[in-house]
Amino acid sequence: MNHDESRALYDRALSVLPGGVNSSVRATRPYPFFVEHGDGAHVVDADGNRYVDYVMGYGPLLYGHDPPDAVQAAVQSHAADGPMYGAPTEVEVDLAEFVARHVPSVEMVRFVNSGTEATVSAVRLARGYTGRDKIVVMQGGYHGAQESTLVEGSPDGAEPSSPGIPSSFAEHTIPVPFNDTDAIEAVFEEHGEDIAAILTEPILGNTGIVLPVDGYLERLRELTEAHNSLLIFDEVITGFRVGGLQCAQGKFGVTPDVTTFGKIVGGGFPVGAIGGRSDIIEQFTPAGEVFQSGTFSGHPVTMAAGYEYLKYAAENDVYEHVNRLGERLRRGISEIAADQAPAYTVVGTDSMFKTVFTREGPGDGSEDVCDAGCRQRESCARFDHCPKTGADVSDAETERWERLFWQEMKARAIFLTANQFESQFVSYAHTDEDVEETLEAYKEAL
Template sequence: MNHDSSRELYDRALSSIPGGVNSSVRAIRPYPFFIERGDGGHVIDADGNRYLDFVNGYGPLLYGHDLPQPVQSAVQSTVSEGPMYGAPTEIEVDLAEFVSRHVPSVEMIRFVNSGTEATVSAIRLARGYTGRDKIVVMQGGYHGAQESTLVEGEDGHVHPSSPGIPEEFAQHTIPVPFNDVDAVQDVFAAHGDEIAAVLTEPILGNTGIVHPVEGYHETLRDLTEDHDALLIFDEVITGFRVGGLQCAQGKFGVTPDVTTFGKIVGGGFPVGAIGGKAEIIEQFTPAGEVFQSGTFSGHPVTMAAGYESLKYAAENDVYEHVNALGEQLREGLTEIVADRAPSYTVAGTDSMFKVLFTREGPDSTEGQCEAGCRQRPDCPRYDHCPKNGADVADCEDERWERLFWPAMKEQGIFLTVNQYESQFVSYAHTEEDVETLLSAYEEAL
């Protein structure tokens, strides 16, 4: 493939944008290819190269790059009426009512502008509501670029994971390993009356794809209720992707006190949201005293795109289509991995997928999960499948990034560049696209 135009664009970008990119994950070595446009389930770069796209904007694009006609029409008509107003609009009420009707935890919702802003606001809300300071998070979980969660270590030995964050900030955050019941029970035994909330993704989605072991979320629910703390689900990735319109909390049958959203709830436009019990969400100003505000919050174009996208999904076979393709894809990957790289782990659910380059596997894979790891204790892979962020960090990321990813790109497949970010199927993809992807995996592995 020729990448001369992308190389020239990257050379220009290095002079005006730090690292040449506006999000660090886009810093592909030796340089990223620059996208010119999308086309259904594909993207075309600045040099005219065409790729099957399974990144989908890192999750927001449930429909790929061809929005359904009602969504396109809503976006175009809303833009034509004016960019924004600094005043409420009916469409934000429509979207709020839709989310409240479908997501188990949501009685009220506040819209913001990004997943990061949503989790920042949710943490402030939890602290304001409970009058406590400490937040329990999962090691390897990702909740955006914010001071309260960019923290490493374990209880009593924590520090910021980025320069620019005061050490004192980290002292209020307690990281625990995902899926470790004993660890979180010990933390509550030691700090129960100081903990404002537990913040977790229902599925680790930005550190590989890691399912909860049976009973883990139920344990978090019981512990938070027993100690008058809040349970916050970060559904920025899983929201309206896993579990359909009920989101992952509906799929797992565990209802948090507060849920954060992003990505799909805005129909592919910048968005975030904090939903939950009315008595909690009403603590936000102006109803309560926990300050939260934003010039672009509830932006009419985003609200129109989000509302029409979710309404279209409710009225059509969107989730049936993408989930069936996801199942087909993970089943095919499981067969390929068993033959080509038996130590590797296929992960994912619904329309999410990933092959984790785990270093060890069982002697036999007979009876293993057929379409992505489910943390099933009787699966022969159970002791080898990643259970937390540290397990994913032990995977062969350099092999993925330096050998596998370029080999897939040369076959016209666009995947996330490392072991950590999830990959996604869209409504624009077809069974033929899945077979093309599987053939590329077979060749690259």
């Protein structure tokens, strides 16, 4: 492949953008390819190279790069009427009603402009509602670029994970290992009366896709209820992708008090949302006293795109299609890995997938393994080796993914997320032929 134009663009970008990019995950080695346009399940770069795309904007593009006609018409109509008003519009009510009608935890919604803004607001809301300061988060979980959750360390020694964040912010954040019931119980035994909320992804989606072990989310629900704390599910990634219109909370049968959304709920445009019980969400101003506001919140073009996006999913076979292809990919990659890289672990669910370059496997030829992605089954021969926490993913061969595997897949015209940690996604635009092409590339690159 020729990448001369992308290289030249990157050279220009380095002079005016830090690291040549506007989001750190785009900084691939030796330099990123620059996308010229999308086409269904593909992207075409500035040099005319065409790739099967499984990044899908890091999750929002449920329909790929060509959304349904109704979505495009709604976007064009609202953009033509005027970009924004600083006043309410009917379509934001339409989208809020749709979300409240389908998501188990949601009675009311406040729309914002990003997943980060949603989780920032949810943390503030939890503290204001409970009158408490401490927030429990999962090690390896990701809740956007906000000071309260950019922490690392143990429950007894949390520190900011980035320069520029005062240590005092971390004093009120308690990181615990995902899937570790003993750890979360110990934290509540010591700090239960001071904990405003547990903030967790129901599936760790920025650390290789780690599913909860049986009973873990249920135990979080029990602990928060027992201590009058809130359970907040960050469904920015999983919302309207895992579990269909009921989201991951519907799939797992655990209803949080508050849910944060982003990505798909905005139909491919910048968005975030905080939903939950009305008595909690009404604590936001102007109904309550917890301040929250934003110039672009409820932007009519975004609201229209999100509403038509979700209506189309409700009326068509979108989830059946993407979940079938997702399972086919995971099953096919699992078969390839069993033959060529038996220590590796295929993870994911519904239309999410990833291969974690774990270093150990059962090694006994057992057939009792999850054959379409890790399900955290105790009877599975891989159970002791598959990732249970963010640290387990970090201990994998992360450099091999970034320096070798990603490059090999790119050379075979498959666009994957550039590091070991980010999820990959199937869209409604993908086909069985795309899956076959991808599996052939995996065979050659693994």
